[in-house]
Amino acid sequence: MSVQSVSLVEAVRLAALQEMRRDPTVWVLGEDVARGGLYGQYRDFLPEFGAERVVSTPISESTIMGAGLGAALVGTRPIIEMRIFDFVMCAMDELVNQIAKIRYMFGGQAKPSVVIRMPHGIWRNSAAQHSQTLESWFVHLPGVIVVTPSTPADAAGLLVTAIRSDDPVLFFDPKNLFPVTGEVASVIEPIPFGKARRVREGRDLTLVSWSAIMPAVEQAAATLAAEGINVDLLDLRTLWPWDREAVCASVEKTGRLLVVHEAVEAAGFGAEVVASVIEDLGPAGIKAARRLGAPRIPVPFAPPLEDAVKVTPDKIVAAARGTMR
Amino acid sequence: MSVQSVSLVEAVRLAALQEMRRDPTVWVLGEDVARGGLYGQYRDFLPEFGAERVVSTPISESTIMGAGLGAALVGTRPIIEMRIFDFVMCAMDELVNQIAKIRYMFGGQAKPSVVIRMPHGIWRNSAAQHSQTLESWFVHLPGVIVVTPSTPADAAGLLVTAIRSDDPVLFFDPKNLFPVTGEVASVIEPIPFGKARRVREGRDLTLVSWSAIMPAVEQAAATLAAEGINVDLLDLRTLWPWDREAVCASVEKTGRLLVVHEAVEAAGFGAEVVASVIEDLGPAGIKAARRLGAPRIPVPFAPPLEDAVKVTPDKIVAAARGTMR
Amino acid sequence: MQPQHNIRRLVELYSAMCRIRAFETAALTAHKEGVIPGPLHVSIGQEGVATGVCLNLRASDRITSNHRGHGHALAKGAGVQGMMRELFGREGGHCRGKGGSMHIADFSVGMLGANGVVSGGIPIAVGAAQGLKMTKSDAIAVCFFGDGAINRGPFLEGLNWAALYHLPVLFVCEDNGVAAFTRTEAVTAGPGVIARAASLGVPGETVDGNDVMAVDEAAGRLVAEVRSGKGPRLLQARTYRITGHTSTDAAAWRDPAEVAAAKTRDPIEKLANLLSERGVAASEIDGIRSAAEAEMAEAVADAKAAPWPDEAIAYDDVQDVGAVAFGGRA
Amino acid sequence: MQPQHNIRRLVELYSAMCRIRAFETAALTAHKEGVIPGPLHVSIGQEGVATGVCLNLRASDRITSNHRGHGHALAKGAGVQGMMRELFGREGGHCRGKGGSMHIADFSVGMLGANGVVSGGIPIAVGAAQGLKMTKSDAIAVCFFGDGAINRGPFLEGLNWAALYHLPVLFVCEDNGVAAFTRTEAVTAGPGVIARAASLGVPGETVDGNDVMAVDEAAGRLVAEVRSGKGPRLLQARTYRITGHTSTDAAAWRDPAEVAAAKTRDPIEKLANLLSERGVAASEIDGIRSAAEAEMAEAVADAKAAPWPDEAIAYDDVQDVGAVAFGGRA
């Protein structure tokens, strides 16, 4: 199987393309998708699949979400494109009260086979309403799968799995990593949900992260290695299901845990990881278990202010050193 | 100052009444509020304050929320009534992207002085769309205060504080506790946010909880006391700000922590409490730190199924015993 | 199909309405006895709408409903035993006891579910119609909602969308003049739902919802138009909710004279009178009604005797246990 | 006030439009140089709308805006230095550098903020009008939004609400025929915004938004009606967005001939020609324009020289540190 080096946005484009070619019930709806989408993630889809399967919609987020669900209920597999994550707030009834609950509430009669794509995170001084990342909310919401890839290969493989899933999948496209390149196979195989990827092997500290912040974490890990601190670095890739087993196994080995996320620290998914590890392993054997996230403020516009909320390699290195004391 | 014994719903009615009498800029909007509200929490408001200050609205949750904000920006202090929590999903853009961010985003120019009242929780087999409690979401959302009382006196005092607050307050009315009675002073004093209430003093285990589940927790604490396990029981009362100091001080004393909430355990606020305690005290001194919440499933309708998601005194006792091993 | 209001059709309509009335009356009683848990919204007095519309549909057509959905479900052909067991929260309910009255659904007959959120069914119906069109089905979608729903955003978005993509969907606004405890006119500006629909590109018309034959005629025509690819249509059916908002609401704020007057316009009584005028024997008319009552009494007895669902099923029908439970398609 | 289109008024309108054009042209250049961060949406070609409407408002009136809000802010009287510094993310910006272009606001002149969410300003304006009415103010609220916003739910909810409570709010639909990269006609069913407003009880009218005098006249009239308690009104102003959706969008999908034709209808050129016809000297007309350009060049120079905000301020303007920070009122 041949392999090519592509950007992350091209990788997800290829994944959706492959699945739309494979399965005629897969289609996409959202604003400007017929023009290729805001980031080119649907480039050239319109000529190949036509306006019935590549549906540019009005600015009607509730209906983009809700119509996607309705279309799933009659046997199609919609990819619901939200343009940016923040706009999902205009469609929360459809997502939270309908999509997430419908299979359960109707005792298994409904098959809400939708993928909801939400390019998320801090991106070029877009300020408070265009920079959010609330992925932990959806871990707390029964009925949905939460996918948060960070590499072209993972994004492609997980998107394939998402499209084939019968359950609703929230797919957090890491918009700040769209230009990042990596190798992707010409036939994209599905990657199972709930399996972390080990990025680096180490015995001193377990570092857990996901999504757009991963490159910063890797950079920090390299710096730490130069100081003689060897981290066991896991990219969770999906937050529900999440690879509790792999994290616990790693912490059993290192005795130390640092979870890093771009999102606000308070009540973020980092808390879940720390609490789970403490519950599974007991506090006794553990030397440190901490989180590093953003302060509890909206994302500001000006570069020096935005830097205050950003988790940077320096901050990660400092937090990691802190766990070693 | 005289004191009377009233139900929780009457206590919050009296609190809102007192504040509307005190401050002519306070008013209430929501569906059926002119008829007294769904639970009688605004009974007799219409005759006293008139239709301009007791505004029964169309079924337009986005606008109930957004108009409340707009009215705050011109100097009034709206109480935004959401009827039940789940309907706030129809108004999330207005809450998350507008209300929570407006003060910050505009550099302090805006004063979003609103109270958003959201009767929440599991209530009489109301099934998945009418039983949710996602309070932890809003701890993760910068810009809002999160209030979760469990007694008539706390609900009344915290509602007074909420109405006087210049910042947006999410007030989670514990709808299942509306009939519960307790003493309330005839002049309701504000209760500061961020101060836990010690319900029971003990040296064996720190038990932390809030809102509708508190009576079950108290019952469990009594059972445990009979077994010789004396719990230090804290009702957090507000989740942001929350009384991290009081919780840590208690765990320093007991060495054991159990956080109990009605909400789903995964990524609930219990995780934040556990992670914070581990970070502040370090794992070394702690013997156990756990959570007890609901399984990650929507709330089902039938009584025996609903029981599966309910946190009961028995489950709390069992979990508490588990931490003592 | 232009409905022929021959005796046979009238009897069909009458029987369908009687079954809804009997179902809901039995459910109300059971709820008062405390054997049906949770909230219960009945549509007593409104049976003409569900009946007149659904009797023009095929099994393959889909409907979405609101919180007041028993009539829509029954008229669409949902199994009575499964419905009653669902209301009781028992094993064998259509939703396995997970939904209850407010989430009644029977996908096997195209009933895609009641909804606890006002106007929640609108985008779902629109999407179902889009999916049906995309897959070249000749089935259509029908969306039932109340007059209260036209003040929520999804009404605008959904109708604009349906008109834009020329979707096979019939919107049915069941206009009983009231939303919970508020008269709709007190919270609804402008000339009404027909004008709103027209402004969004959806032609609509109004019918007396208590005249089941009028509903039958209009629905038959509109369903045919929708099915033939003419795009979405809206039907406003004016009716009256004789009972309160929920089973525990006496609607005491209404003038008793108003309710009494409304009872004289009861769609079931009206049709019974007509049947009698047309020469159908009183015994036959009563027989239809008592057959319906007997059917529902039996359903209640069955539901009462049915076992509770096993607690273990609370944990299925949802991906909740990680990778193992993930049911991907190869 | 019925606007008198004497020379004085024309000059006032011309000057206001020139200032908006000059501000945005300067900002575009600075953005291309990389000294303005983040997304930037300019309204070049649309200046007639903001100008014609806002010059009929009082300082106490409030406006809400959308993502394309520089013109609305300037026309409402927002301080230029504070605006430009905000776009640059510098100290002294109206939002202290926390908002940027998409969240431009100047509460001191009643400009309640741009908005990054399409139609986000609608409920806020409606609520502001309700608060103003409640407090017996004679101020009104004006709500600017694009043609794209009429397909989101808040449009329906907000207009119904305003009509219902008879609120002093003027809705201004700035109709440039396009929403991001999609022609509005391709996503908007029915006869249009005026019909939608009428169906919700809000009378509306259409004006050529590139004819600033026509906007001035219509807005003057509608503002007076709204202020006198006649209830909400809607003004649809047809215009054209000469530049792309954002500063980085060339809008290459548009036929160059279309853009060229639109440029001949440029509201600023049109008014310059009229002024000249009415005998105003070319030097005076040019003088107004170059004064505006000079003002904005100075604002850019000032903003470039202004210091970055101190990182410490990132942590204020939000309750984030617990009880201590809680600013309750006694």
Ligand SMILES: Cc1ncc(C[n+]2csc(CCOP(=O)(O)OP(=O)(O)O)c2C)c(N)n1
């Ligand atoms: C979004 C939302 N808001 C409020 C409610 C509470 N509620 C349930 S039914 C109802 C009235 C609905 O009126 P209408 O749509 O006319 O239907 P009807 O009850 O008259 O059949 C209300 C307000 C809800 N279920 N959903």
Ligand SMILES: Cc1ncc(C[n+]2csc(CCOP(=O)(O)OP(=O)(O)O)c2C)c(N)n1
């Ligand atoms: C709810 C929401 N959906 C999508 C967007 C992305 N977006 C920003 S501006 C825009 C187009 C808006 O068109 P219109 O309202 O006509 O204003 P114009 O840009 O033409 O001035 C879109 C889709 C958004 N900001 N908010």
Ligand SMILES: [Mg+2]
């Ligand atoms: Mg109604």
Ligand SMILES: [Mg+2]
């Ligand atoms: Mg536009």
